Amino acid sequence: xxxxxxxxxxxxxxxxxxxxxxxxxxxxxxxxxxxxxxxxxxxxxxxxxxxxxxxxxxxxxxxxxxxxxxxxxxxxxxxxxxxxxxxxxxxxxxxxxxxxxxxxxxxxxxxxxxxxxxxxxxxxxxxxxxxxxxxxxxxxxxxxxxxxxxxxxxxxxxxxxxxxxxxxxxxxxxxxxxxxxxxxxxxxxxxxxxxxxxxxxxxxxxxxxxxxxxxxxxxxxxxxxxxxxxxxxxxxxxxxxxxxxxxxxxxxxxxxxxxxxxxxxxxxxx
Amino acid sequence: xxxxxxxxxxxxxxxxxxxxxxxxxxxxxxxxxxxxxxxxxxxxxxxxxxxxxxxxxxxxxxxxxxxxxxxxxxxxxxxxxxxxxxxxxxxxxxxxxxxxxxxxxxxxxxxxxxxxxxxxxxxxxxxxxxxxxxxxxxxxxxxxxxxxxxxxxxxxxxxxxxxxxxxxxxxxxxxxxxxxxxxxxxxxxxxxxxxxxxxxxxxxxxxxxxxxxxxxxxxxxxxxxxxxxxxxxxxxxxxxxxxxxxxxxxxxxxxxxxxxxxxxxxxxxxxxxxxxxxxxxxxxxxxxxxxxxxxxxxxxxxxxxxxxxxxxxxxxxxxxxxxxxxxxxxxxxxxxxxxxxxxxxxxxxxxxxxxxxxxxxxxxxxxxxxxxxxxxxxxxxxxxxxxxxxxxxxxxxxx
Numbered sequence: 001x002x003x004x005x006x007x008x009x010x011x012x013x014x015x016x017x018x019x020x021x022x023x024x025x026x027x028x029x030x031x032x033x034x035x036x037x038x039x040x041x042x043x044x045x046x047x048x049x050x051x052x053x054x055x056x057x058x059x060x061x062x063x064x065x066x067x068x069x070x071x072x073x074x075x076x077x078x079x080x081x082x083x084x085x086x087x088x089x090x091x092x093x094x095x096x097x098x099x100x101x102x103x104x105x106x107x108x109x110x111x112x113x114x115x116x117x118x119x120x121x122x123x124x125x126x127x128x129x130x131x132x133x134x135x136x137x138x139x140x141x142x143x144x145x146x147x148x149x150x151x152x153x154x155x156x157x158x159x160x161x162x163x164x165x166x167x168x169x170x171x172x173x174x175x176x177x178x179x180x181x182x183x184x185x186x187x188x189x190x191x192x193x194x195x196x197x198x199x200x201x202x203x204x205x206x207x208x209x210x211x212x213x214x215x216x217x218x219x220x221x222x223x224x225x226x227x228x229x230x231x232x233x234x235x236x237x238x239x240x241x242x243x244x245x246x247x248x249x250x251x252x253x254x255x256x257x258x259x260x261x262x263x264x265x266x267x268x269x270x
Numbered sequence: 271x272x273x274x275x276x277x278x279x280x281x282x283x284x285x286x287x288x289x290x291x292x293x294x295x296x297x298x299x300x301x302x303x304x305x306x307x308x309x310x311x312x313x314x315x316x317x318x319x320x321x322x323x324x325x326x327x328x329x330x331x332x333x334x335x336x337x338x339x340x341x342x343x344x345x346x347x348x349x350x351x352x353x354x355x356x357x358x359x360x361x362x363x364x365x366x367x368x369x370x371x372x373x374x375x376x377x378x379x380x381x382x383x384x385x386x387x388x389x390x391x392x393x394x395x396x397x398x399x400x401x402x403x404x405x406x407x408x409x410x411x412x413x414x415x416x417x418x419x420x421x422x423x424x425x426x427x428x429x430x431x432x433x434x435x436x437x438x439x440x441x442x443x444x445x446x447x448x449x450x451x452x453x454x455x456x457x458x459x460x461x462x463x464x465x466x467x468x469x470x471x472x473x474x475x476x477x478x479x480x481x482x483x484x485x486x487x488x489x490x491x492x493x494x495x496x497x498x499x500x501x502x503x504x505x506x507x508x509x510x511x512x513x514x515x516x517x518x519x520x521x522x523x524x525x526x527x528x529x530x531x532x533x534x535x536x537x538x539x540x541x542x543x544x545x546x547x548x549x550x551x552x553x554x555x556x557x558x559x560x561x562x563x564x565x566x567x568x569x570x571x572x573x574x575x576x577x578x579x580x581x582x583x584x585x586x587x588x589x590x591x592x593x594x595x596x597x598x599x600x601x602x603x604x605x606x607x608x609x610x611x612x613x614x615x616x617x618x619x620x621x622x623x624x625x626x627x628x629x630x631x632x633x634x635x636x637x638x639x640x641x642x643x644x645x646x647x648x649x650x651x652x653x654x655x656x657x658x659x660x661x662x663x664x665x666x667x668x669x
Contacts, residue, residue, distance in 0.1 A: 053568075054567075054568065055437070055568040055569040056437070056442060056443075056446055056554060056555070056569050057446075058291075058292070058446045058449050058450070058555070058556075059291075059292035059294065059295075059453075061450070062436060065436055065437070065446075066436075069436075069437070072568065075566075077565070077566030077567075077568065078566060078567065079566070102553070103290055103552075103553035104552045104553045104554060104561070104563065104567040104568075104569070105566060105567035105568070106567070107551075107552050107553055107567060108550075108552060108563060108565065108566060108567025109567070129292045130290045130291055130292060130553060130556070131290065132289060132290070132291065132292075132293060132296055134280060134288075134289065135288050135289060135290055152293070153292060153293040153294070154293060155292075155293045155294045155296070155297070157294070157296070157297035157298070157456075158293060158296070158297070159297065159300075162296070177292075177293065177294055
């Protein structure tokens with residue numbers, strides 16, 4: 001069984017929900033990424049989404065774009081990100097790592113080379129934001145050959161037919177974007193999330209993670225009550241951004257522990 | 271002979287084009303695609319578009335024989351398609367009228383646009399005023415500084431100009447920001463893209479609206495010269511004026527098509543915007559096309575004296591025309607473009623936009639190598655008043 005499936009299996013048995021924090025590789029600089037990843041795991045992360053820096057992150061809001069810009073100042077490219085995952089794997093063989101990024105860096109590296117390298121470095125899944133299912137059959141085939149999960153986004157505006165299409169291609173988990181807009185946006189309409197999730201569940205058998213707009217324990221807990229996983233990105237990046245270097249790991253850990261215990265309050269209620 | 275019929279249903283020109291966007295944008299693009307599909311063959315829509323082009327824009331634009339300049343060059347005859355004579359001074363308005371009419375029919379009271387030099391922003395603000403729509407224009411803060419006159423022009427037309435502080439603070443960042451606005455406000459907002467790039471249906475739709483240039487030229491050439499030109503020459507940034515001229519000629523293989531990219535300080539300097547000449551295929555801004563990128567697939571900042579050509583991508587249809595060898599793509603440096611700018615001013619009393627000056631400069635290179643009975647049709651895509659400060663600065667003059 002894949003690492004991602006193993007995690008969701010264990011959580012289901014424990015009647016708990018997954019916490020999936022997102023950080024950008026190389027933010028604030030390349031030396032901090034692996035320590036941050038380990039800290040996230042210690043603080044209660046079940047899966048890590050690791051952002052691949054890109055010069056033009058169109059689907060992200062200003063917070064994640066700034067994290068990308070900080071990483072790019074250090075010239076962190078896809079091969080550096082893969083090396084970071086390999087480094088992380090030296091002391092953590094169980095926590096799944098999902099790369100999240102844009103199409104162009106993987107196109108520049110080449111599908112086959114990327115998929116082989118990613119597998120070798122210990123990557124578990126890949127979410128390519130600007131590859132909708134219609135445009136990425138060949139890409140997904142390369143990922144499958146290396147037993148990497150292809151993770152897809154679904155949004156409040158995704159119609160029925162596309163949900164079915166994504167259901168066929170998606171592996172690992174699907175990522176439901178709980179807001180119209182970009183990452184880091186505010187207000188979250190929980191009743192809308194609830195009704196959309198029940199629609200998704202009638203087609204999608206793998207776990208559903210919800211992200212975009214989760215900023216604190218209260219929203220994390222509310223989302224955990226509806227979804228299989230809670231994805232938190234911009235809020236963590238903000239913590240990295242405002243923390244002095246010496247306090248960064250501790251501040252991020254404190255934030256993630258808070259999210260973890262809020263999410264675990266939901267355990268046993270279903 | 272197979273009739274050119276690209277793009278396919280999902281917007282592909284061979285391997286290029288397509289829809290490479292996050293799931294959050296898919297529904298909006300699908301709505302736009304199906305609505306445009308409908309109005310594309312709607313007689314009322316096309317009649318209103320034609321009426322506006324005639325009465326508001328001032329079309330058709332003439333083809334002018336630049337006799338003194340041709341004589342000076344001593345070779346082929348240079349003909350100019352005078353898009354500079356359009357209302358607002360460039361070809362951009364052909365497209366913004368079309369998209370604004372579509373926005374109106376789709377019931378979107380708010381339009382947004384991205385702009386580099388400000389030309390597409392001005393063209394969008396103009397049509398928003400004309401049709402009574404709210405207009406927000408995203409512009410890199412560097413460009414806001416460089417193009418103060420156009421910023422004020424947009425404000426006079428009632429638009430809100432939002433300076434974008436992210437990335438390199440230029441056109442591509444403005445485009446990213448406009449996309450974000452659109453994702454967030456898609457219910458009441460229509461995004462007017464200014465060039466033949468972006469996700470399907472934009473490259474096709476913008477081409478269709480700009481193709482009036484080539485359709486007019488075909489008729490005018492036949493009427494006035496009894497034949498079609500030997501070559502078409504147009505500058506290519508995103509490539510909308512070039513596609514507008516080329517498209518109706520694609521099936522006529524006797525007509526050469528030459529796209530002129532900005533070679534900036536020279537291709538070898540690395541400071542240029544010659545995407546098709548030097549780039550590699552990749553994915554940016556919703557489509558697969560040639561891109562100026564580094565080894566890691568990061569987009570590199572480009573340079574051109576002409577802000578309208580200063581873009582690291584290019585329309586996917588140009589990528590296809592290049593690969594299929596139907597069109598040729600060449601480069602012209604800042605210096606060569608400036609020389610053509612000055613020559614056209616002095617010999618023909620026409621001040622061309624710096625973008626168009628790239629096409630003129632290539633015509634000036636090509637004409638002397640050809641016989642005097644050859645005809646080169648150059649798209650004079652815009653007028654150069656907007657560039658006076660840049661030209662003065664390049665000549666060491668301060669006002």
